[in-house]
Amino acid sequence: MRASRGVLGSCWRSVLAAGALLSACADGPSGTSSAVDGSLGSGSPQNPGTSGPSSPTPAGRDDAGRRDGAGGDADGDGCNKVEIAFESRTPTVYVLVDRSSSMFERSLWEPLKTGVLEVVKKLESDVRFGFATYTGEKAGVCPDLTRVDGIAKGNYAAIKQAYDAVTMPRYKGETPTSLALDEVAKTLRQQEPGPKFILLVTDGEADFCDDPNVTCSRDAVVASAQAAYADGIGTFIFSVGGQVDRLHLGDVANAGSGQPVSDRQQQVMYQCQNGKASYSSSDGDASFFEPDVNDQSALVNALAGVVAGVRSCVFDLKGKVEIDLASAQYGRVEVDGVRVPYDGPDGYRLNSSTELELMGAACSKLKSPEPRKVFIDFPCEAVLVI
Numbered sequence: 001m002r003a004s005r006g007v008l009g010s011c012w013r014s015v016l017a018a019g020a021l022l023s024a025c026a027d028g029p030s031g032t033s034s035a036v037d038g039s040l041g042s043g044s045p046q047n048p049g050t051s052g053p054s055s056p057t058p059a060g061r062d063d064a065g066r067r068d069g070a071g072g073d074a075d076g077d078g079c080n081k082v083e084i085a086f087e088s089r090t091p092t093v094y095v096l097v098d099r100s101s102s103m104f105e106r107s108l109w110e111p112l113k114t115g116v117l118e119v120v121k122k123l124e125s126d127v128r129f130g131f132a133t134y135t136g137e138k139a140g141v142c143p144d145l146t147r148v149d150g151i152a153k154g155n156y157a158a159i160k161q162a163y164d165a166v167t168m169p170r171y172k173g174e175t176p177t178s179l180a181l182d183e184v185a186k187t188l189r190q191q192e193p194g195p196k197f198i199l200l201v202t203d204g205e206a207d208f209c210d211d212p213n214v215t216c217s218r219d220a221v222v223a224s225a226q227a228a229y230a231d232g233i234g235t236f237i238f239s240v241g242g243q244v245d246r247l248h249l250g251d252v253a254n255a256g257s258g259q260p261v262s263d264r265q266q267q268v269m270y271q272c273q274n275g276k277a278s279y280s281s282s283d284g285d286a287s288f289f290e291p292d293v294n295d296q297s298a299l300v301n302a303l304a305g306v307v308a309g310v311r312s313c314v315f316d317l318k319g320k321v322e323i324d325l326a327s328a329q330y331g332r333v334e335v336d337g338v339r340v341p342y343d344g345p346d347g348y349r350l351n352s353s354t355e356l357e358l359m360g361a362a363c364s365k366l367k368s369p370e371p372r373k374v375f376i377d378f379p380c381e382a383v384l385v386i
Contacts, residue, residue: 085317085318085319086315086316086317086318086356086376087315087316087318088311088312088314088315088316088374089194089195089312089314089315089316090126090127090128090153090194090312091127091128091194091195091196091197091310091311091312092127092128092129092130092151092188092191092194092195092196092197093127093128093129093130093197093198093199093307093310094129094130094131094132094151094184094187094188094196094197094198094199095116095120095129095130095131095132095159095199095201096131096132096133096134096180096181096184096198096199096200096201097112097116097131097132097133097134097201098133098134098135098175098177098200098201098202098203098204099133099134099135099146099166099169099173100135100169100173100174100175100202100203100204101135101168101169101172101173102173102203102204102241103173103203104168106203106241108203108240108241108293109168111293111294111296111299112201112240112293112299113163114296115291115293115296115299115300115303116163116201116303117156117159117160117163118300119300119303119304119307120155120156120159120160121156122304122369123304123307123308123369124153124154124155124156125153125154125371126153126308126311126371127153127307127310127311128151128152128153128155128194129151129152129153129155129156129159130147130148130150130151130155130184130187130188131147131148131155131158131159131162131163132145132146132147132148132180132183132184133145133146133163133166134146134176134177134179134180134183135169135173135174135175135176136173136174136175136176136179136209137169137171137172137173137174137209138172138174138209138210140171142174142176142179142208142209143176143179143180143183143209145180145183145184146162146165146166147162148162151187151188151191174207174208174209174210174211175202175204175205175206175207176206176207176208176209177200177202177206177217177221177224178206178208178217178220178221178223178224179208181198181200181221181224181225181228181235182224182227184198185198185224185227185228185231185233188228188233189231189233194312195234195310195312196232196233196234197233197234197235197236197310198228198233198234198235198236198256199236199238199303199306199307200235200236200237200238200252201238201240202237202238202239202240202244203239203240203241203243203244204241204243204244205217205218205243205244205245205248206218206220206221208220213271213272215268215271215272216268216271216272216275218245218248218251219268219272219275219276219277220276220277221248221252222251222252222255222261222276222277223255223275223276223277223278225252225255225256226255226261226277226278228256229255229256229257229258234256234257234258234310235252235253235255235256235257236253236256236288236289236306237249237252237253237256237288237289238288238289238290238291238302238303239288239289239290240290240291240293241293242290246288246290249288249290250283250284250286250288252288253284253286253287253288254283254284254285254286255277256286257284257286259283259284259285259286260279260280260282260283260284261277261278261279261280261283261284262279262280262281262282262283263279263280263281289302289306291303301369304369305369307369308367308368308369309367310367311366311367313357313358313359313362313363313366313367314351314355314356314357315355315356315357315374315376316354316355317353317354317355317356320385320386321383321384321385321386322353322354322383322384322386323350323353323354323356323378323382323383323384324353324381324382324383324384325350325352325353327378327379327381327382328342328343328349328350328382329342329343330378330379330381330382331348331350331356331376331377331378331382332375332376332377332378333347333348333356333358333362333374333375333376333377334373334374334375335358335362335365335366335372335373335374335375336365336372336373337373337375340358340362344359344360345359345360346359346360346361346362347359347360347362348362353384356376358374
């Protein structure tokens with residue numbers, strides 16, 4: 001039950017680098033505002049732009065929600081009494097890299113490592129990264145995963161250390177992709193809620209460390225991706241070296257995004273004890289990726305585009321406050337200093353009193369690989385203390 005309608009000084013204001021916590025800013029004693037993290041200088045919007053029509057403004061206020069010349073409420077303490085913060089839904093991306101012998105023999109390992117590490121470093125403040133390499137041995141460990149302890153933002157240093165320590169297998173390194181996917185999915189199921197994805201990179205056909213019928217190993221990979229998706233874990237597949245069947249890549253991409261997988265391979269039923277995956281009479285259109293590891297720029301762009309694309313455009317309001325939905329149109333939302341209109345196809349909306357979402361072009365801009373700044377501001381009349 002709402003205890004009171006918040007009259008929170010002259011305004012409250014939030015600023016963030018995309019994907020990070022938005023911190024509230026309270027009015028100082030003189031009534032001026034300042035950004036807590038300083039990321040937008042004085043705390044006022046920079047270059048608001050004219051991306052859409054101005055939102056209506058409550059009587060007696062300017063377009064930033066300030067009282068006409070007032071420095072706060074009657075008591076002069078206003079915002080200092082309430083902690084307000086929006087927090088984006090941070091995605092988790094678990095990078096799973098094939099460490100079979102062929103990755104080294106075909107000189108794919110080093111350029112791929114350089115590209116992956118560049119992307120992790122670039123996006124580690126916005127994404128929780130996990131990392132593992134996988135291989136296996138017919139008479140030994142299968143799958144054999146080398147992992148980084150922990151899945152976290154700011155995980156670049158640990159991932160680089162683990163990646164640099166990996167060497168070519170002394171034995172014939174196999175490609176147990178389905179088994180590795182199952183192990184990583186098991187780990188991700190135990191993580192905190194939020195968007196979760198596996199970024200799988202491989203150069204060859206999967207097996208079970210025993211070179212089986214390729215139809216059965218493909219079926220198992222599709223089944224693993226489907227099982228992960230059923231538990232809220234998407235899978236992106238990157239093929240390097242050009243030796244993986246493209247129809248199979250499409251099947252894994254569809255399975256990893258919850259789309260149907262064609263039953264064109266009826267032989268699964270006869271060769272693989274009825275198979276493990278679920279098939280349909282139709283086929284999805286999910287994307288798979290085949291970057292050239294020798295074109296470093298193209299490789300990085302492909303990897304960064306996929307990882308940045310999982311950034312969430314939904315922001316949750318934390319603390320014992322809500323936004324009055326009747327005042328949703330009075331918000332000021334900007335991406336990189338450009339004003340985002342309210343409730344348009346490329347604007348922002350409030351899905352609830354505690355959830356704000358960017359839509360259309362505004363969301364697409366946030367999901368681009370470059371760092372983005374998001375600014376959110378509502379007038380005090382819109383903030384409800386609960």
